[in-house]
Amino acid sequence: MTTVTPVQAGVSLEALLAAKESRAARQADWLTHYQQPIISLTLVTPGAVKNSLRYRNTMGVALQMCDQLLWQNGWQVLDRQVFWLPTGPEAMWCVAHQAPEIKARCAALEQSHPLGRLWDLDVICPRAGHVGRLSLGSHMRRCLICDEPAHACSRSRKHPLEQVVGCVEKMIDDWFIRD
Numbered sequence: 001m002t003t004v005t006p007v008q009a010g011v012s013l014e015a016l017l018a019a020k021e022s023r024a025a026r027q028a029d030w031l032t033h034y035q036q037p038i039i040s041l042t043l044v045t046p047g048a049v050k051n052s053l054r055y056r057n058t059m060g061v062a063l064q065m066c067d068q069l070l071w072q073n074g075w076q077v078l079d080r081q082v083f084w085l086p087t088g089p090e091a092m093w094c095v096a097h098q099a100p101e102i103k104a105r106c107a108a109l110e111q112s113h114p115l116g117r118l119w120d121l122d123v124i125c126p127r128a129g130h131v132g133r134l135s136l137g138s139h140m141r142r143c144l145i146c147d148e149p150a151h152a153c154s155r156s157r158k159h160p161l162e163q164v165v166g167c168v169e170k171m172i173d174d175w176f177i178r179d
Contacts, residue, residue, distance in 0.1 A: 077096075
């Protein structure tokens with residue numbers, strides 16, 4: 001099932017929080033129903049605009065790469081959904097495989113693809129909950145600007161929003177305008 005919403009301007013904090021709650025509810029439903037790990041994909045989209053042509057194109061690449069990853073590993077996909085929302089695109093896969101290996105491969109994809117730093121691939125296990133990078137011995141996400149831990153820069157608002165948005169837009173433009 002795919003839900004499509006027209007490209008819009010900025011969204012409110014309330015809308016973002018409601019989208020997060022809705023996503024968590026879908027995740028909980030799938031975990032209960034399938035009793036298998038899920039992959040939840042969202043994008044790193046600083047600023048108020050979460051649904052633009054740039055972000056839709058970036059999500060398209062992420063969907064392709066995730067589908068390819070699952071296919072190359074021969075992992076059975078029990079369900080897949082994509083949502084094109086005003087609060088940003090989202091996707092979920094339910095995969096019949098061990099969550100730690102799924103997370104390891106997803107983290108490697110985030111690190112290796114030129115757009116991967118803009119993808120947030122969460123893996124959730126029905127028994128153990130979120131499988132984090134640290135539990136696999138991986139480093140936390142790094143800031144797009146200064147390479148410090150991303151959460152620290154984000155929380156302290158270390159970098160001007162315009163600089164972060166500009167960096168994200170440049171990464172996307174560089175990928176789509178490459179020779």
